Amino acid sequence: MKRKVTLKQIAKELDVSISTVSKSLRNSLEIGEDTRLKVQAFAKFYNYRPNNIALSLKNRKTKTIGIIIPEIVHYFFSTVINGIEQVANENGYSVIITLSDDSFDKEVLNMEMLANGSIDGFIISLSKETQFKGDYHHISEVIDQGMPVVMFDRVSNEILCDKVIIDDKLAAYEAVQSLIDKGRKKIALVTTVDYVSVGKLRTDGYTKALLDNGLPFNENLIIKIEDVDTCEIIIGKLLEDKAIDAVFAVNELFAVTSIKVANKMGLNVPKDLAVIAFTDGIISKYSTPTITTVSQSGKKMGNRAAQMLIDRLEEEEKTGLEEVEENYRTEVIETHLIERESTN
């Protein structure tokens, strides 16, 4: 028996990227003719069959939804999955989850694996690397072949499909405005070093709130960091210099770390330092003091994403059309501020 060869094996064997193999097999003109022909010949020799989703869709409905998310040890994505499961199960659908680990290659491979007849449609949040590369050919392809895709949270404007997002800019704006309303004037933004779309939007919202209120914009107060240790050092320094009276953090680890630093220095939260985090996480509910948060509404986002996908699947079934384009929707889920002890 000749073992079925995978995209990954072809890439390894020919020493090219997974993206190159994937594009060559679709005969994409982005790839030079030499490489394209080499990949195609190799794939043919090993009986590699690229997905023919359109065909597999005609033959059966799996009643299964495939999810691809960047990571799992992340409360937000867990709550989105719970939201998807809920609506899926109510409608008789099963759910399969795979992780991209924020890797482009893993995202492509998982999509390839699931599209191979296991599922009826995708719900996906892009990996950081995919957003950085701006390479979405794997997603366009499944859509072109008639398999519906719903994107959530980390989406791309370059892909035409249904999307569920929150208004990250507005949410950040409102959070910073609430700090200003409480008399704070030196507000630090603690964010991550990355290329994810939502990070930029939150920075924009932060900046706009300052400017609209006639507060000085100080680039030194936009802190882009990777880990909590750096957070501890920088916030400690800023507190020492009395350079800040509030922190708006894009996740709860940065928020709780800022609070710890302030406490260690004998400062009082919220009196000396007010703190807000962007999160649905549980640390905020249980820390001392509890932390005011901008809710990301993960569960609601999952509910809506599942409903949009199922609507599209059932619509196709009714009309018999596999490409009911043109009417893609982007739903914006409302966020809200949950006031807790760290600001009051």
Added chain:
Amino acid sequence: MKRKVTLKQIAKELDVSISTVSKSLRNSLEIGEDTRLKVQAFAKFYNYRPNNIALSLKNRKTKTIGIIIPEIVHYFFSTVINGIEQVANENGYSVIITLSDDSFDKEVLNMEMLANGSIDGFIISLSKETQFKGDYHHISEVIDQGMPVVMFDRVSNEILCDKVIIDDKLAAYEAVQSLIDKGRKKIALVTTVDYVSVGKLRTDGYTKALLDNGLPFNENLIIKIEDVDTCEIIIGKLLEDKAIDAVFAVNELFAVTSIKVANKMGLNVPKDLAVIAFTDGIISKYSTPTITTVSQSGKKMGNRAAQMLIDRLEEEEKTGLEEVEENYRTEVIETHLIERESTN
């Protein structure tokens, strides 16, 4: 085109349980003849094809591992998944995750879905309901058909297969012993109301530690609860009565709630109340005070489970045998106490 009917639809149509349908299709004598024949006739009419895993295994290797876990908003399971992904990816395997939501039916349905040619083997942690019912036929069947299964954490002695566990009894014993060593004499066990095997083992360890140290065993100090609100009320009452000087909690939410109650009453943790939690979670690292924990070694557990499954898959491949029985292993991962502020 006649739509492929699912186990769930047959169960609904005939108004019987999914378990009954599943067993009837295997011609299990546990099910009365009338029902069995009715289910079989119905399935035949709708062209329902039960899995023939043995056949599908002969035809292809998917290089994919299927995981079934009880829930996802749970740090422990997330870390196990990370551990599985790591070893799987290193060995060229992909991973698919499904959730049972602690429901027996969902566990059976997900197993059925994945066993249908999508994966080479399972890594599973049993749902509460499955452990309560003691019905493991769905797992025995896939094993009987030659598909390897590795169980972790919530396992059953009734199933012969590879297993990865921690010694919950010993871990609980050591945690309670450490509290006794620090002079605590009135130690409450805060645990959940459920039928999961690990819960009983932890209670056994708690009890043994008390008895071995000649401390009185007081049933009122074993607190079986569902939620943090109840935790707050009961711990509050016990503290008021000066009935406890330490809490050993089976999860970090109960631990952090106990600390909050003590703080509200003006008591000091650890002076007036020492607290240990059974968890790999992050709340413990970031709460004030930080919480001493028994590490569940989730990532290590995932690493080992994946390695055991892959070893078995590759062994089968080498020998050509699909049932290399007799030498099933149960690996016991070591736990350790991570000392933090709540006990020192």
